[in-house]
Amino acid sequence: MSASSRRPLSLRGIxxxxxxxxxxxxxxxxxxxxxxGISAATQKKVQDFAQAHNYRPNMLAxxxxxxxxxxxxxxxxxxxxxxxxxxxxxxxxEAGKSGYTxxxxxxxxxxxxxxxxxxxxxxxxxxxxxxxxxxxxxxMEKDTAAGGNIVLVDRSVSGLSTPSVVVxxxxxxxxxxxxxxxxxxxxxxxxxxxxxxxxxQARHAGYERALREAGIEANSRLVxxxxxxxxxxxxxxxxxxxxxxxxxxxxxxxxxxxxxxPTYVHFAERGIPTGRGEQWACMHTLPDFELLLPGMSxxxxxxFEMGARAVDMxxxxxxxxxxxxxxxxxxxxxxx
Amino acid sequence: MSASSRRPLSLRGIxxxxxxxxxxxxxxxxxxxxxxGISAATQKKVQDFAQAHNYRPNMLAxxxxxxxxxxxxxxxxxxxxxxxxxxxxxxxxEAGKSGYTxxxxxxxxxxxxxxxxxxxxxxxxxxxxxxxxxxxxxxMEKDTAAGGNIVLVDRSVSGLSTPSVVVxxxxxxxxxxxxxxxxxxxxxxxxxxxxxxxxxQARHAGYERALREAGIEANSRLVxxxxxxxxxxxxxxxxxxxxxxxxxxxxxxxxxxxxxxPTYVHFAERGIPTGRGEQWACMHTLPDFELLLPGMSxxxxxxFEMGARAVDMxxxxxxxxxxxxxxxxxxxxxxx
DNA sequence: CTGAAAGCGCTTACAG
DNA sequence: CTGAAAGCGCTTACAG
Numbered sequence: 257m258s259a260s261s262r263r264p265l266s267l268r269g270i271x272x273x274x275x276x277x278x279x280x281x282x283x284x285x286x287x288x289x290x291x292x293g294i295s296a297a298t299q300k301k302v303q304d305f306a307q308a309h310n311y312r313p314n315m316l317a318x319x320x321x322x323x324x325x326x327x328x329x330x331x332x333x334x335x336x337x338x339x340x341x342x343x344x345x346x347x348x349x350e351a352g353k354s355g356y357t358x359x360x361x362x363x364x365x366x367x368x369x370x371x372x373x374x375x376x377x378x379x380x381x382x383x384x385x386x387x388x389x390x391x392x393x394x395x396m397e398k399d400t401a402a403g404g405n406i407v408l409v410d411r412s413v414s415g416l417s418t419p420s421v422v423v424x425x426x427x428x429x430x431x432x433x434x435x436x437x438x439x440x441x442x443x444x445x446x447x448x449x450x451x452x453x454x455x456x457q458a459r460h461a462g463y464e465r466a467l468r469e470a471g472i473e474a475n476s477r478l479v480x481x482x483x484x485x486x487x488x489x490x491x492x493x494x495x496x497x498x499x500x501x502x503x504x505x506x507x508x509x510x511x512x513x514x515x516x517x518p519t520y521v522h523f524a525e526r527g528i529p530t531g532r533g534e535q536w537a538c539m540h541t542l543p544d545f546e547l548l549l550p551g552m553s554x555x556x557x558x559x560f561e562m563g564a565r566a567v568d569m570x571x572x573x574x575x576x577x578x579x580x581x582x583x584x585x586x587x588x589x590x591x592x
Numbered sequence: 593m594s595a596s597s598r599r600p601l602s603l604r605g606i607x608x609x610x611x612x613x614x615x616x617x618x619x620x621x622x623x624x625x626x627x628x629g630i631s632a633a634t635q636k637k638v639q640d641f642a643q644a645h646n647y648r649p650n651m652l653a654x655x656x657x658x659x660x661x662x663x664x665x666x667x668x669x670x671x672x673x674x675x676x677x678x679x680x681x682x683x684x685x686e687a688g689k690s691g692y693t694x695x696x697x698x699x700x701x702x703x704x705x706x707x708x709x710x711x712x713x714x715x716x717x718x719x720x721x722x723x724x725x726x727x728x729x730x731x732m733e734k735d736t737a738a739g740g741n742i743v744l745v746d747r748s749v750s751g752l753s754t755p756s757v758v759v760x761x762x763x764x765x766x767x768x769x770x771x772x773x774x775x776x777x778x779x780x781x782x783x784x785x786x787x788x789x790x791x792x793q794a795r796h797a798g799y800e801r802a803l804r805e806a807g808i809e810a811n812s813r814l815v816x817x818x819x820x821x822x823x824x825x826x827x828x829x830x831x832x833x834x835x836x837x838x839x840x841x842x843x844x845x846x847x848x849x850x851x852x853x854p855t856y857v858h859f860a861e862r863g864i865p866t867g868r869g870e871q872w873a874c875m876h877t878l879p880d881f882e883l884l885l886p887g888m889s890x891x892x893x894x895x896f897e898m899g900a901r902a903v904d905m906x907x908x909x910x911x912x913x914x915x916x917x918x919x920x921x922x923x924x925x926x927x928x
Numbered sequence: 929c930t931g932a933a934a935g936c937g938c939t940t941a942c943a944g
Numbered sequence: 945c946t947g948a949a950a951g952c953g954c955t956t957a958c959a960g
Contacts, residue, residue: 266937277947293945315715316656317937320952335680341671360696379651521883547857613931629929653953656936
């Protein structure tokens with residue numbers, strides 16, 4: 257156990273071993289060897305030594321020196337929801353193209369955690385942060401103004417001017433519900449959750465507008481609203497209430513994919529036919545749905561584009577300036 | 593736009609503003625004010641200024657100075673699989689208890705990406721790395737020997753002595769299949785994937801042992817093996833092959849939760865009754881299964897404990913020394 | 929009670 | 945062609 261192996265190999269270590277200065281080593285390893293006119297022999301010696309001893313540059317030091325870490329932070333609400341993991345995939349992939357690494361963390365929809373995470377990431381000097389914000393994220397205003405490089409994704413927060421990338425929630429919901437109406441549905445329930453989030457509110461508004469334009473008056477008994485952290489019991493209770501209140505229900509609009517499967521099972525258990533889902537519509541979709549409910553109409557969220565756009569806004573601030581915020585992306589509507 | 597707001601506030605900035613040395617500021621802000629005998633007045637001045645100006649300590653500098661970052665790296669195969677996200681949750685939660693942050697990344701089951709991620713995390717000087725390894729992770733041997741602080745989770749890699757936390761795959765599979773046999777099933781298929789991973793191999797071995805001990809000879813036509821990256825078509829083709837080869841199939845053992853739903857749908861589409869899943873058994877489970885297939889027997893993976901244990905091994909190297917590796921945790925078997 | 933100084937491991941003008 | 949040196953922003957012995 258040689259004492260020298262205690263600390264990882266540093267630039268200085270290489271420099272001493274090869275017999276050159278740390279500057280030379282730094283230049284060679286960063287590919288500036290030729291530019292700085294380092295002899296081929298020296299370059300090779302340095303490279304070989306680094307390679308052989310598995311040199312790992314200390315990014316803390318490099319970041320400190322350079323003032324940039326080539327790292328982006330991503331704060332999503334949860335990892336268990338495939339929607340957010342897809343966002344993460346998109347962000348990682350797009351950031352990778354520009355040589356950026358992304359550190360992923362989850363807020364669990366908790367404003368306090370969210371705030372702590374943003375702070376922690378700033379302390380780590382990430383070059384920018386992407387977040388699917390909680391409704392309690394208004395404090396970011398100050399932070400953004402102070403130079404915090406933040407972009408919101410999937411939803412904005414009421415009263416917050418931080419740049420954001422969202423989808424046309426109201427319009428998509430409107431089109432889905434209008435489609436159900438065109439198919440002759442009249443008693444269309446809305447099954448929704450997390451109503452404190454602006455995107456959910458927009459989807460609800462789209463639902464109401466579709467009814468209104470079809471000359472149908474809103475009926476609060478058709479609204480099945482489940483708390484964001486509801487367990488299966490609460491969901492079932494709400495659905496039972498809906499089925500009791502509106503026994504002749506003939507359509508459902510889901511504002512989120514998370515409630516589809518519980519509803520599907522709830523119906524199945526009670527012998528209520530769902531068919532292939534022709535009488536349902538949903539914002540966003542999951543692979544499972546294509547199997548279970550191929551007849552359901554959906555608004556496909558442009559997840560990859562959302563992630564990519566958010567990364568772009570962070571990396572090329574120009575495009576953020578040019579475009580108005582929020583950036584609103586269209587969903588791909590699939591009517592069935 | 594004051595020039596002074598260009599760079600974020602530093603210790604030096606606070607020191608100059610308050611009129612003390614950086615040492616004093618550092619001590620106050622790290623809670624050593626009293627220990628170092630800093631006057632209450634000075635402490636308050638420093639704290640107030642830091643607070644008011646939203647001081648964010650530069651963790652790069654701190655990490656560089658301290659030689660530790662209080663950060664753990666986590667590399668999971670994928671984000672879309674709830675199994676891995678649960679592991680992530682467990683790791684984050686357990687690490688948090690000790691004041692550690694975790695940076696999450698995904699290898700997408702790609703050995704090259706995995707290697708790059710481990711390297712990148714080492715460069716960032718994380719204090720340890722937890723990884724659900726690909727089969728191509730044998731190079732870690734060298735890395736671990738070189739002081740790399742790595743713990744594998746969910747599976748080990750053949751020929752790799754890196755510490756790991758796994759479950760008793762063989763035994764759990766054995767018990768599940770034995771249960772199906774006890775219920776009178778005789779033609780039990782095994783539906784499996786990613787057979788290059790040792791845990792999948794162990795589950796397969798448990799299946800075979802159960803058959804053997806029941807005096808049933810192995811039948812290769814009962815083996816339905818799907819490539820890890822198979823799309824729904826390939827899966828369906830394999831299932832069709834199985835149903836054709838073994839029309840009187842009367843049970844299925846799934847080595848992984850990922851294949852259950854596609855099989856369920858495949859059967860449903862062909863009008864093959866699955867009942868409540870009584871004739872099926874599966875390693876691991878998902879919330880959906882409890883809804884769709886409440887009769888299916890399952891081996892519940894101790895996900896939280898796995899994550900927690902891995903973190904412990906990283907943080908208190910002692911317990912890693914003491915315990916033999918791999919650490920093998922039992923599954924909670926639920927026979928139905 | 930507080931400060932000057934060295935050091936962590938990089939990068940990059942500035943000299944020769 | 946290559947090196948000495950300053951600086952990034954912290955922490956912590958060591959002095960007073």
